[in-house]
Amino acid sequence: MEGTLDSPARTSGGGDIYLPRPATLLSVSAMTASDAFFELALDGPEDLGHLPGQFVEVSVPGMGEAPISVCSSPTRKGSFQMLVRRIGSVTQALHRKSPGDKVGIRGPFGTSFPMEGELKGKNLLFVAGGIGLAPLRSAIQYALDRRGDFGRIAILAGTRSAAERLFTGELLEWKRRNDLTLLETVDQPSPGWAGQVGLITGLFGMLRLEPGPWAALVCGPPVMYRFVLRELRRLQVPSREVHVSLERRMKCGVGKCGHCQINGLYVCQQGPVFRAGDLFDLKEAL
Ligand SMILES: Cc1cc2nc3c(=O)[nH]c(=O)nc-3n(C[C@H](O)[C@H](O)[C@H](O)COP(=O)(O)OP(=O)(O)OC[C@H]3O[C@@H](n4cnc5c(N)ncnc54)[C@H](O)[C@@H]3O)c2cc1C
Ligand code: FES
Numbered sequence: 001m002e003g004t005l006d007s008p009a010r011t012s013g014g015g016d017i018y019l020p021r022p023a024t025l026l027s028v029s030a031m032t033a034s035d036a037f038f039e040l041a042l043d044g045p046e047d048l049g050h051l052p053g054q055f056v057e058v059s060v061p062g063m064g065e066a067p068i069s070v071c072s073s074p075t076r077k078g079s080f081q082m083l084v085r086r087i088g089s090v091t092q093a094l095h096r097k098s099p100g101d102k103v104g105i106r107g108p109f110g111t112s113f114p115m116e117g118e119l120k121g122k123n124l125l126f127v128a129g130g131i132g133l134a135p136l137r138s139a140i141q142y143a144l145d146r147r148g149d150f151g152r153i154a155i156l157a158g159t160r161s162a163a164e165r166l167f168t169g170e171l172l173e174w175k176r177r178n179d180l181t182l183l184e185t186v187d188q189p190s191p192g193w194a195g196q197v198g199l200i201t202g203l204f205g206m207l208r209l210e211p212g213p214w215a216a217l218v219c220g221p222p223v224m225y226r227f228v229l230r231e232l233r234r235l236q237v238p239s240r241e242v243h244v245s246l247e248r249r250m251k252c253g254v255g256k257c258g259h260c261q262i263n264g265l266y267v268c269q270q271g272p273v274f275r276a277g278d279l280f281d282l283k284e285a286l
Helices: 089-095 130-145 168-176 200-206 222-234
Strands: 021-030 035-042 055-060 064-069 080-085 102-109 123-129 153-159 181-186 214-219 242-245 273-275
Touching (some): 035 102, 055 089, 064 130, 123 130, 123 222, 130 153, 130 242, 153 200, 181 200, 200 222, 214 222
Parallel strands (some): 153 181
Antiparallel strands (some): 021 035, 021 102, 035 080, 055 064, 055 102, 242 273
16 A cells, blocks of 8 residues: 555545544543653544554644544454644644544545555564654554564664653563564663664664564654665665665645655655655655
8 A cells, every 4th residue: 555656545534524523532641741641532433444664633623623544453443543743733732632632534545554565574674763653553553463474573772862762661571572673772872771872873783683584664763764765775775675764844734735745756655655665766755
C-alpha cells in the first residue's frame, strides 16, 4: 500500500473525507514531560481500518485539528493508539483531555509501510529517531504479531536524553526477546543511564546483519535521514528497500490545501511513507 510518486495511496477510511468521526478516549497517560499516550476507539462498531505508517487528523472542538500517526498495529483490534507531543494549540488541548472525552477523527490517510506486500519474508531493520518511534511502532507491533512472516528483526532507537525515551515498557520487552535485536542510544549522558551515548548513526557499527534481503524502515527528525541513508548504503541495503516516513506541515491531509508540498509532491497523499530512492532528486525532501 506504499504509494509511489505516480500512484498516491488510499486516502480515507471511507465516507466523507472532510467529516470527522466521533471517537472516545479510553485512556490518557503521560509518557515524558512533553509526550502523552492515548488509547481511543471510534464510536460505533467500526474499526479505524488503518495500515502501519498511516496518520489520522485528530480534531478538538473549538481548537482545530492536527495530523497524528497511529502508533498501534491494525493487528490489535477494537481500539487504536497515538503518542502526542505537546507543541501548540491542538496538541496542548489534547494533553488536557481525560478518559471518556470525545475527539474527532478523519482518516486514516496517506501511504503505509508495505508489511503485507513486498516487506513480507524480508529481514527488517527499523531506525527510529525520537518521536519517529511512534509511526514505526505500528509496523514493529505488526511484524511481531505476524512474526513468522518476517526474517530477522533489528531495531535502532535514539533519543536526545534518557528522559525522552518513549515506550520504555515495550523497549524492555523487545530487549528481552531473543527473536529481535534492539540497540538504543541517547545523545547526552545523564545520571542513571548506563546504556550507549551518541548519535543513532553510532549504533550501525554495532550491528551484525546476517546475509539476506534486508529492508529498512526509517523515521526521525529531518536532520537524521541523510546520515542514516549513508549508513544504510554502507551496509548495502538498496535504496529501493529503504522506506522513510516524512513529516511535513499539513493542514487538510487530503491534497487540497498545498501546505505539505515539497517541489510539487503532496506528502499527505503521496506520503508520508516513501521509498528513499524516489526522493533523491527532490530538493528539500531528505
Ligand atoms: C504525517 C504526520 C504525522 C505526525 N505524527 C505525529 C505523532 O504521531 N505525534 C505527534 O506528537 N506529532 C505528530 N505530527 C506532528 C503534529 O502534527 C504537530 O505537532 C501538530 O500539528 C502541531 O499542532 P498544534 O496545533 O499543537 O501546534 P501549532 O499551534 O500548529 O504550532 C505551534 C508551533 O509549533 C510549530 N509546529 C507545528 N507543527 C509542527 C511540526 N510538524 N514540526 C515542527 N514544528 C511544528 C509551529 O510552527 C508553531 O511554531 C505529525 C505530523 C505529520 C505531518
Ligand atoms: S495537507 Fe493539504 S495538501 Fe497536503
